[in-house]
Each structure stands twice: as C-alpha cells, then as structure tokens.
Amino acid sequence: MTPEKTDNSFFVGEKPLMNYVTAAVMHFTAKNAPEITLKARGKFMGTAIDASQVITNRFLKDQAHIHDVRLGSEEFTNKEGRKVRVSTIEINIRRK
Amino acid sequence: MTPEKTDNSFFVGEKPLMNYVTAAVMHFTAKNAPEITLKARGKFMGTAIDASQVITNRFLKDQAHIHDVRLGSEEFTNKEGRKVRVSTIEINIRRK
Numbered sequence: 001m002t003p004e005k006t007d008n009s010f011f012v013g014e015k016p017l018m019n020y021v022t023a024a025v026m027h028f029t030a031k032n033a034p035e036i037t038l039k040a041r042g043k044f045m046g047t048a049i050d051a052s053q054v055i056t057n058r059f060l061k062d063q064a065h066i067h068d069v070r071l072g073s074e075e076f077t078n079k080e081g082r083k084v085r086v087s088t089i090e091i092n093i094r095r096k
Numbered sequence: 097m098t099p100e101k102t103d104n105s106f107f108v109g110e111k112p113l114m115n116y117v118t119a120a121v122m123h124f125t126a127k128n129a130p131e132i133t134l135k136a137r138g139k140f141m142g143t144a145i146d147a148s149q150v151i152t153n154r155f156l157k158d159q160a161h162i163h164d165v166r167l168g169s170e171e172f173t174n175k176e177g178r179k180v181r182v183s184t185i186e187i188n189i190r191r192k
Contacts, residue, residue: 049183
C-alpha cells in the first residue's frame with residue numbers, strides 16, 4: 001500500500017510516518033478539505049494511529065479532531081492459496 | 097504490559113493474541129460482564145485491534161459489537177532520559 005489518495009482518503013503503508021502526516025495536513029490546509037480519512041491494514045495500523053495523533057495534537061491542534069474510528073476485517077487469498085484475515089482501521093479527522 | 101485486568105479492562109501486550117481473546121470472551125460469558133475494554137500502547141495496538149475482530153466476528157458474533165474506539169497519546173521519559181511519545185488505543189466492546 002502506497003500513500004495514494006482517493007478523494008480525502010490516505011492509505012497508510014510502509015513509508016515514513018511524516019510522509020503521511022505532511023500529505024494529510026497539506027490536503028487540509030492547502031486544499032481546504034473538510035475532512036480526511038487515514039486508512040491502513042495489518043501492521044500499518046499503528047502508523048495510521050501515530051499519524052492521526054501527530055496531525056491532531058501538533059500540526060492541526062486547534063483546527064481538527066478525530067471524529068470517528070472504524071475497525072474492520074478483510075479476508076483474502078495469499079500467493080500460497082491460503083485464506084488470510086487482516087484487520088483494518090479507518091480514522092476520520094474533521095475540522096473543529 | 098501483561099494481560100492484567102482492572103474492572104472490565106484488558107491490557108494487551110506481547111502475549112499471543114488468543115490469550116487476550118480467551119480472557120475477554122470468558123469475562124463476557126462466564127462473568128456476564130456488560131462490556132469489556134481492550135487497551136494497548138505502541139506496537140501492541142495492532143494486537144488489540146486483531147483481538148477485537150476475533151471477539152466480535154467469531155466468538156461473540158451475535159452477542160457483542162464494537163461500541164467505541166478511542167485513540168490517544170502518552171508521553172513518558174525513557175531510561176536514557178529522553179521524552180518519548182507513544183500512541184494508545186481503547187476499544188470498548190458491548191453486548192448487542
């Protein structure tokens with residue numbers, strides 16, 4: 001998963017934390033987006049949570065807050081043909 | 097962090113996922129608790145999310161759901177005297 005963006009969503013993956021923080025903050029400030037959503041799966045969920053904290057406690061402390069957190073599961077078949085389950089998180093951040 | 101329990105809270109740490117799942121499900125079913133909260137910090141947040149999914153999608157599929165998810169940050173001073181920030185998660189699971 002790369003930090004691609006669909007609408008106001010950012011997919012958090014293996015890049016450094018600050019890449020996602022910067023991209024999301026820019027989207028908020030420069031593009032004046034009303035909300036952003038950080039999405040991640042599996043081991044990258046922690047990075048998405050860290051990013052949400054840096055965004056709402058530091059860069060956009062007075063401007064944005066965590067509005068909603070959704071947890072979920074996805075199942076897919078891996079290369080070896082085995083069914084694998086992975087957890088997902090979506091963190092919705094909105095203007096105050 | 098060990099899987100200690102205060103009231104209906106379970107602190108998720110480095111033990112195997114199923115330890116936390118079993119402890120929480122038992123608390124729900126045997127002790128008839130109205131709710132449980134899974135709490136974790138840093139790299140263990142993913143384990144807490146995984147546990148919430150196994151609990152609500154498999155063991156207590158018809159009995160419980162994720163009611164609320166709270167994200168936060170804690171700062172502490174490590175052994176080297178450096179200030180360290182860590183993200184936290186609390187997942188509240190309630191009876192349907």
